[in-house]
Amino acid sequence: MKCPFCAHPDSKVVDSRPDKGGAAIRRRRECESCAKRFTTHERIEETLPLVLKKDGRREPFDRMKIIGGILKACEKRQVSRETIDRLVDRLEGRLQEWSEKEVPSTTIGEWVMTEIHDIDEVAYVRFASVYRSFKDVNEFMVELQDLLKK
Numbered sequence: 488m489k490c491p492f493c494a495h496p497d498s499k500v501v502d503s504r505p506d507k508g509g510a511a512i513r514r515r516r517e518c519e520s521c522a523k524r525f526t527t528h529e530r531i532e533e534t535l536p537l538v539l540k541k542d543g544r545r546e547p548f549d550r551m552k553i554i555g556g557i558l559k560a561c562e563k564r565q566v567s568r569e570t571i572d573r574l575v576d577r578l579e580g581r582l583q584e585w586s587e588k589e590v591p592s593t594t595i596g597e598w599v600m601t602e603i604h605d606i607d608e609v610a611y612v613r614f615a616s617v618y619r620s621f622k623d624v625n626e627f628m629v630e631l632q633d634l635l636k637k
């Protein structure tokens with residue numbers, strides 16, 4: 488793990504503890520060159536299923552991509568970055584519990600929508616409009632009407 492201060496390639500672990508209910512490991516490291524300390528969060532990514540896209544391709548779950556999409560949907564809304572991080576943590580938790588080797592991207596989309604719906608309704612409509620546009624406009628309108636009824 489490269490030192491963020493001097494870019495020295497070697498560091499030693501001075502402390503290590505499970506993070507986020509065991510899904511990640513938080514390590515305190517000390518640079519072997521400048522002796523400054525920094526923290527790393529290591530995730531156990533190989534346990535996550537591959538994402539099966541609509542065109543049949545498979546790709547690894549990309550946390551940053553999901554966060555990017557949610558950030559866009561939450562633009563100018565009162566949603567903190569921490570709330571979004573926790574949302575994606577929950578998403579990763581569900582992926583870890585997924586029993587198959589592949590998970591359809593549509594399933595992840597549904598999970599994200601359910602989560603956003605609980606957080607911010609405007610962000611939900613934005614996210615849903617982008618997401619549903621790939622499927623069926625009518626479906627989106629039904630979704631929107633359900634939302635307006637509430």
Ligand SMILES: [Zn+2]
Pocket residue numbers: 490491492493494495518519520521522523
């Ligand atoms: Zn250093």
